[in-house]
Amino acid sequence: MNELDSKIERTLAYHERTKHHYYRYARAPGYMDWDTQPHPFRFYEGTKSLKLPHIKKDESTPYIQLYERHCNLVREFSLEHISVFLELSMGLSAWKSIPDHKWALRINPSSGNLHPTEAHLILPDMKEEPAGVFHYDPFHHALEKRAEHPQIMWAEIERYFETKGFFIALSSIYWREAWKYGERAFRYCHHDVGHALAALNFSANLQGWKVTYLNALSDEELKAILGFNTVTWKNHEEEYPDLLCFVHSREKSKIPLSFPSKIISCFSDIKFQGMPNSLSSDHVDWDVITDVFKATIKPKTEEKKYEMNETSYLCKELPLSAEQIIRQRRSAVAFDGKTVITKSQFLAMLDKTLPRQQCVPFDVGLSDICVHLLLFVHRVEGVEQGLYFLVRDEKDLNQLKEKFHSQHQWEKINEPLPLYLLKKGDFRNTAASVSCGQDIGGDSSFSLGMIARFDEEIKKAPHNYRTLFWETGMIGQVLYLEAEAHGVRGTGIGCFFDDPVHEILGLNDNSYQSLYHFTIGGAVEDIRLMTHPPYHHLEAIS
Ligand SMILES: Cc1cc2nc3c(=O)[nH]c(=O)nc-3n(C[C@H](O)[C@H](O)[C@H](O)COP(=O)(O)O)c2cc1C
Incomplete structure (x- = not known):
């Protein structure tokens, strides 16, 4: 069997064996091993943490401006606006508690609230900080600086993309979901990527920005860009690269959907810092997840543009503001x-x-x-x-x-x-x-x-x-x-x-x-739960 046929067969086999049936669920632990519950937040220990400003609530942007592209003011790519973009996509939305237990909720949802999706940003020089690769830390609403780029590299990137902007990548830690859901977890991680990707799109649009998925890039290239090849991962706690997007002004429509290899090779010369925190004290090896991950690794592909219909929306006016809807989800x-x-x-x-x-x-x-x-x-x-x-x-x-x-x-x-x-x-x-x-x-x-x-x-x-x-x-x-x-x-x-x-x-x-x-x-609220503001915990540690 050739390699492609083997990958197809393994992918289809994974899908089949992770189906739930009335008489048999997909293989999973069947109970929650609280002693090994993964830490809900990833930190890159030993990195410089850049605290992001919290924003004043904007209740003035109408709901339809979540969707339509022509109305939102185009903001500059400053740290302040990137902070808004992250807070309204991958940030925290609230904390919930019962006596003796408290947990964070986020703007993006996640199966079992386990949040396997991490975000990394590649930013140009800004007045507060030179260019580099950053990990978004939603707990502190901060950017952890994993690497610094020479400015010449950004000049090359801007020449290639013919516009200003920055990059955001998503990656998944399969263990986070597998801890609870076992073999079916690979599916859930990728649902969560889709939720996060949509959340990033909505939030960027409110800044007048567009998120474009670089659909020609391979996973191997993305790994090099994120320096994942150089990270010492704890066994089972690796982040796997999912996708890279370019975030640019909505006014620029023609964007290349890849990186030239010359720029990618510059990334491999960069020194990455930081040690990913340990998430669990022990793990179960769900080897079918490793296998389906390998079978579905994305190679380099042709750049592809997708045409869609141009129709107007049925409903354009509702009382809540765009930001209110995002925050209360x-x-x-x-x-x-x-x-x-x-x-x-x-x-x-x-x-x-x-x-x-x-x-x-x-x-x-x-x-x-x-x-x-x-x-x-x-x-x-x-x-x-x-x-x-x-x-x-x-x-x-x-x-x-x-x-x-x-x-x-x-x-x-x-x-x-x-x-x-x-x-x-x-x-x-x-x-x-x-x-x-x-x-x-x-x-x-x-x-x-x-x-x-x-x-x-x-x-x-x-x-x-x-x-x-x-x-x-x-x-x-x-x-x-x-x-x-x-x-x-x-x-x-x-x-x-x-x-x-x-x-x-x-x-x-x-x-x-x-x-x-x-x-x-119509939802029924669980009145046993207390709700707390999303960043109230930072007041205690600042
Ligand atoms: C991919 C996915 C699958 C989910 N599956 C279920 C489910 O089967 N049953 C359920 O009650 N909730 C399900 N949820 C809801 C999550 O438990 C919820 O998103 C999580 O607890 C976080 O809470 P929040 O959405 O209020 O932020 C799912 C959510 C996602 C994103």
């Missing part, structure tokens, strides 16, 4: 089983998940659109209960019709939205049951499964496995914010029974697979 832990949303709210939320040219976050340049939504409508006034399907890219429509049950109605319910009724009926129990029996699937106003074009994408390139999860995470982030904007609340659902979802559709091959679920409705 939370996951519902339970739903009231009665909140009914209106049809226009429902359609407006779905509409925001459609890709559009020059609109956040799907214009980041990730990939072709592969993910569609299977909707379980429970409580939406003016929309009958039932099973619906949102075809996010109608090029797949005919194939979807062929692959699913022939009895599905495929009745378009609201031109111009590509939303189809498949079957009327009460799916509340079904939705809860396929969500690993979690009531949040059925007690909401609606829930959904994200159905991705699968087999074909993995066979084209196994690293697409990761990109598919990123796309679902980005959709999840949009839904989280939309839920808040419409006065309800959302929750990502990584735990679902894979094949039973496919059976509902009548899907009996791997052409499409459900990769992530989501639910939106």
Whole structure:
């Protein structure tokens, strides 16, 4: 078997063995080993820490400016504005506590609140600090300086990109999720990357900046840029490179999607500092995660631009400000089983998940659109209960019709939205049951499964496995914010029974697979929890 075929086979095998079934969950510890719980924050010990300023709240930017590109003022790339960008994407959103226990929540959500995603920035010379590579430390809202760059290198970068800007990279620590979720953790880490990527896009847009994914770069190149080859990692606690984005003014549209090797080789001459902190005292070796990681390493590829439709949004005006929505985003832990949303709210939320040219976050340049939504409508006034399907890219429509049950109605319910009724009926129990029996699937106003074009994408390139999860995470982030904007609340659902979802559709091959679920409705607050401001802990240590 050649190398590519082996990688495809291993990726598909990983996916298959990490499915949850009614009769068997994917392999996991089955209990929480609190003694080895990973430290929730990564620090690079021994580095210089650059405290970032906290910002005054801005309640004046309207909600629609999260999405549309033409309205936000273009800010300069100063430390002050980079601080705002980070605080509103990867920063802390609150602390929660019960007697004897306190934990941080972040602007970006994460499966089990385990936060495997780390952010690294490559910044040019600024008045406060010379150019270099920095790790974002959300606990202190600070940048840890891991390396300094010669200014000549930045001159070269600016010549190549023909504009000013900076870079942000995401990486994952698989152990953080594997500690709780075992073999399925690789999937969750990549959902989280997608959520973080969307969060960065929204936050950058509020600064008048655009985030462009450098889709031609290889993981090996990114590793060199981040100096990961030179870090002494504790066994099982390595950060694996996910992606690199260029953050630039929204006014500059043509951006190269790679780095010339001449610039990359400059990075390998740089001395990196800092020792990653230890996260756990002991680990379990989930070797299938190492194997799927190796099978899905991204090689260097052609630069690829993606064209999308230019349509206007259904809903542009809502009372909350853009920043308020970002800050108040939370996951519902339970739903009231009665909140009914209106049809226009429902359609407006779905509409925001459609890709559009020059609109956040799907214009980041990730990939072709592969993910569609299977909707379980429970409580939406003016929309009958039932099973619906949102075809996010109608090029797949005919194939979807062929692959699913022939009895599905495929009745378009609201031109111009590509939303189809498949079957009327009460799916509340079904939705809860396929969500690993979690009531949040059925007690909401609606829930959904994200159905991705699968087999074909993995066979084209196994690293697409990761990109598919990123796309679902980005959709999840949009839904989280939309839920808040419409006065309800959302929750990502990584735990679902894979094949039973496919059976509902009548899907009996791997052409499409459900990769992530989501639910939106009227939340029930857990009144036992106390809430504290996001950075109150810094007052005590400053
Ligand atoms: C990828 C992903 C999968 C998740 N899966 C579930 C789930 O199956 N059940 C659940 O109750 N919450 C789930 N959540 C919600 C997380 O537990 C929640 O994001 C985390 O506790 C942080 O809380 P916050 O979202 O309020 O910041 C998921 C979140 C993400 C991002």
